[in-house]
Amino acid sequence: MTHTKSAAILTDQKLVNEELIASIAEVAMINVQHCADLFEIPLSLAQRIRALHTGADTESPRNALMDLSTTPAPLWRLSLSSYDLMRMTCQQSPMFAPELERYRPIVARLNRLVVGMLVRYANEPVQAALVCGVTSHALLKAVQEAACISLLDCAANAGRPLIETRLSHAMLDRFFITCDGQPVDPGMRAIVAMTSSTEHEFTVLKHEFEVHAASEGAFLAPQAATNRRSGKAPSFLLKPDDARLVMKMLSYRVKPIDIERCMADRGIRAIQLERLQSELFPKTKDVRDVQPIWSNATRRLEATSVLLKQQVLISLGLSPLQALVEAFDFHVQHHDADARLSLPRLLKEVVLPLYSREAVVFEHCQDCDAVYVSYEERMSTLDCPLCCLVYRKKLGHQRRWKNYVESRAGAQTYALAA
Numbered sequence: 001m002t003h004t005k006s007a008a009i010l011t012d013q014k015l016v017n018e019e020l021i022a023s024i025a026e027v028a029m030i031n032v033q034h035c036a037d038l039f040e041i042p043l044s045l046a047q048r049i050r051a052l053h054t055g056a057d058t059e060s061p062r063n064a065l066m067d068l069s070t071t072p073a074p075l076w077r078l079s080l081s082s083y084d085l086m087r088m089t090c091q092q093s094p095m096f097a098p099e100l101e102r103y104r105p106i107v108a109r110l111n112r113l114v115v116g117m118l119v120r121y122a123n124e125p126v127q128a129a130l131v132c133g134v135t136s137h138a139l140l141k142a143v144q145e146a147a148c149i150s151l152l153d154c155a156a157n158a159g160r161p162l163i164e165t166r167l168s169h170a171m172l173d174r175f176f177i178t179c180d181g182q183p184v185d186p187g188m189r190a191i192v193a194m195t196s197s198t199e200h201e202f203t204v205l206k207h208e209f210e211v212h213a214a215s216e217g218a219f220l221a222p223q224a225a226t227n228r229r230s231g232k233a234p235s236f237l238l239k240p241d242d243a244r245l246v247m248k249m250l251s252y253r254v255k256p257i258d259i260e261r262c263m264a265d266r267g268i269r270a271i272q273l274e275r276l277q278s279e280l281f282p283k284t285k286d287v288r289d290v291q292p293i294w295s296n297a298t299r300r301l302e303a304t305s306v307l308l309k310q311q312v313l314i315s316l317g318l319s320p321l322q323a324l325v326e327a328f329d330f331h332v333q334h335h336d337a338d339a340r341l342s343l344p345r346l347l348k349e350v351v352l353p354l355y356s357r358e359a360v361v362f363e364h365c366q367d368c369d370a371v372y373v374s375y376e377e378r379m380s381t382l383d384c385p386l387c388c389l390v391y392r393k394k395l396g397h398q399r400r401w402k403n404y405v406e407s408r409a410g411a412q413t414y415a416l417a418a
């Protein structure tokens, strides 16, 4: 992927971030209760965003909302099915409540941006899944078949925003100023955003993972399917998709023997890949191989974010291995300029044990609203990597919002709490 395309993807996500935050702030300035109803967020969160917008939140920097919208990861998730899209093109749906009708122009502006982004990625399903979170081919087909202009015109017909916000109090607590009073690094904000998950989403993720893992069997191809003595020349018989996958894995320095273990059922043999790797990707001093994942909280979160993207691609119909390599590739292009994460280590230390149910599991931290990978038998009480980063002063500390009592009194209650 070219550098320009990589930058364009982040710009697309940031534009929607900006529009979403601006829309929430705009409605919150008019009426916080309407804002909570329209964007389906807790009232206290609408109050907090309003306070950030007016500068009433003295504990956060003045440009906090600007920082928030420039986070290089989506602060939203798509909330649109192919049925919604069809309906949108046919008729105008009423807003959730009559008093929200006055906000239709704001919602239309946001929806137009979302639809525009979908139209741009509709012909590339993997990109659409990784950039916009699309998990349905039916939706992509519906977008391709509809005329672009009419889709943009119809964006005002939806009676609600076509995206949901991922913002939560826990996220905002971490996002702005570290415990030392320094601004939080944007890359760190992106990692927090990408691994944030509500308890309900976590339950769904765990269930879906169990279903996939059970239906696909172990991540490794079954040994019975291998036919090591067939004498085939696998590199000549590979399907284009498999060949592309093998080349990508070789370029990320996955050992040929590990590729053979993962793709044994497709007749791939390590001995043929070794020469290919040494000729095409000669060994250089590679930093990717020297950093274990488990000893570092940031890398654990990055590994989790790759696995979450993998799950999105699996829902789209990719095989677990193909989904993993595509998700890793996307992560390296957009979020890992320092090459902190290595594919061979990710495969060996996290993915294979996770799929073979050997000690590695998904966990959820209620303090951070974060999902992360962990050992089944925890090694320390401070297990959550986000909590570790807060402890090491890389992120902001938690404020009093968890115990915040929601009230229709709005800003007045906020002033008491802050």
Ligand SMILES: [Zn+2]
Pocket: 365, 366, 367, 368, 369, 370, 384, 385, 386, 387
């Ligand atoms: Zn935590």
